[in-house]
Amino acid sequence: MAENRKKRYFFVDQSLIMYSGHCYEYFKPLKDIVEARGEKAILIGNLAAEKQLIEETGTIPLLTYWCDERNVGQPLGLSTKENYDAIRASHEYALARDLSKLNQMFDISSNDMIIINTIKHWGIRGVVDWVESLPSEKRPFVTMIFHFTGLPEPNLYDHAIDHYRDAFARIEGSVTSKNFYLLADSEQLVAEYEELTSLNIDLAPIPHTISHVASSNPIAGAPLRIGYSGEARIHKGFHLLPFVARFMEKRPPSRPVEFHLHAYCLNPRAEFFQTAMAQLEQCRNVVLYKEIMGPESYRNFIGTIDVFLIPYALSNYYRQTSGIYTEAIALGKPAVVSRGTWMASQLKRHGGGRECIADDHMSLLLAVRDVVENYDALRAEALEIQKSWLKFHQPGVLLSMIDHAAIKVENRKFHEMSV
Template sequence: MRVFYIDPFLKYDFGHYFEAALAIKDFFRNQKKLTQCLVGNVGISEKARKFIGAMVPFVRQTCFQDLENKGKSFAEDLVNLSKKFSFTEKDLLFIPAAYENQILGVAEFINHRKSQKKAVPKIALQFHQIYPPTKESDDVMKAEFRGGWEKRLEKAFSLIKNSQVSLWSTEAILLNQKLARLSQGKVGILPVPFIFPKKVSPQIPKHKITIGFIGDGRQEKGLSLFLRIIPALTERKANLNFVIQNLSPRGFSDHQENEFANLLKMAAGFKNVKIINGALSPERYNKLLCEIDIVVLPYNPQNYCQRASGILMQASIYQKPMIVSRGTWMEKAIMGKRASGLIFEYADSSSKTSENLLASLEVMVDNLGRYRQLAKSNSGYYRENCNSSQLIKTLIRHYEKK
């Protein structure tokens, strides 16, 4: 079997999608029965291409780019890939970052294959969210916005009723259930693969505790909430350092953007605050994660009730206790003992929400030894499941049963 890993987001030398591609490449190095081809974005950076090695830069649009394209660009990409590689029904095309354009593109590609009287290859699409990113991420709170996109996805799914096509989600159960309802079919669950050390060094107590916020700066991830409590937490606890990654802040209203800029400027004035602007290579990112004692994930439950977090999975593997918000997938991961940490409540006002976050952080700082031990005890699940072997074997088993 040939496995084609087709990722529209494989463009830069950082982030979860780049790390997942590295993990896939690493897995196939030791495979003899399976042949793998990595297909990325045509605009992949030279640095990323050099780092990842052999791959085919082919896909012209990222997952959420030009949502009014109706899948035409992706369909053309698949048709041209088929001409290049002569797809057969035995081949597996895995698209790890799919949305409406990928659904519609696959539907058009299947129709093209049938018109040419050619067999359809196996096609697996994985979805990470129901609603697309917008200029203001609070759009997800509007019923009209949610309903409109659910109808569009439902219509798109109705066009790919083919036994060779399989649909998959992350382990976010509400996401899985919503996709199953919209597609009126079975939706499987696939892990998110990472590269991580075989052994995690034990946590050594330090005089200073480092609290960190890492990942990209979408508004719904709550960095403004975290920045707001730094003065009070610093005043109450003298043994704290803060590390903040400021990566591509977006999704803000004009008011929120101005507030965020002021909060970031304020935080930068504290001697115990380190701000890292921009992206980190996987090596630097993992090194930073090792140095952090407490990971803060103050994500908005309106956005993250149906979305998983790769950062939580990685932090759990690295045995890091976390602060997460109630009503999110992250809360379910902690309650299910797949990670360790404390849960704080989002309130009606941002000031009250910040107070709740502050209170939870104080409790964790005062009891860090206990939460470190819990994090160590709960670190096994994602270590065992977030790997390429599990992902590929799950896909192959699915098609072998047919």
């Protein structure tokens, strides 16, 4: 009988394609805890998952669309709203079908835990459709973790906000609503969603704090290592880095610095990337890392960074979190972040870094120089923040929240049956 099976955890992510990004890093510490308890943990990724990821992690390639895939074969000539609705319909159908395949592969039961990460407004109702299609005694407990705002540009309307409202209404009106646990990973996102629904949405800890990474201290007399990690993207400020590096090469601060930049770009032909790389490759104070980093090389890389550069655009990040910032704080390292972002709100609350104006190379330069000149004090602040940060932002905390939410549902079901 399905009810007598051992609990299984299915970690599902439409964007789990390669090591780049934080999709695998998000799930890995959760998977490690589950397996250490003697329970089964299964990674479910995109159909396009790379061979290396599949072979090294056991990821099962299953999901049709990337979480924000917008080329789904919809007809041309649609209005913006019609286009949005057509994309949503394709995502919903595909995700419900993909999860039905998951059921066929594993015979999903009510003991199973489905944890879906990085899901967007496009596919949420498809998950509800799938759960409703199952017999009541086979419906799993489904956790959805939201990371995306429905209003990517501050104060500008986007049809995504209506899709989120529709999705929450679909859950709320479903006979399976008690099978869902909803989380968002920033206070700003929780507040946004709570304006759209009466459903409870909890604040999620960010699990990939990698507190086990060996965090180095600057070597006396050696240059401070100024680091940029993650994929090179224009909305993450990669194009600003050449100016900062070249200026500090010509006019060095009182303390020597060296820039260690993860320079992998998904589209290496992008003009911003080619322009930036042509300049960075001429800088003697820059070390470039041009390949995707696997988990071990990534941990080694960030463990040696002294100052993290996170000069992201306000779009999305005024409410969305940054995994890089989370890792910087977990390592007790100062960071430079863009004013008005979620990261800046954390900086104002805790300290441990400096702000710059988004998409402003001179502001970024001044902030970096300020951190370098005041490094020892800011490093001490960051180490203090680290202690409180890790009390909440830990994989064990997130997994406990999910487990407790599932137990509450089971207890409620038992109570209703006994009555």
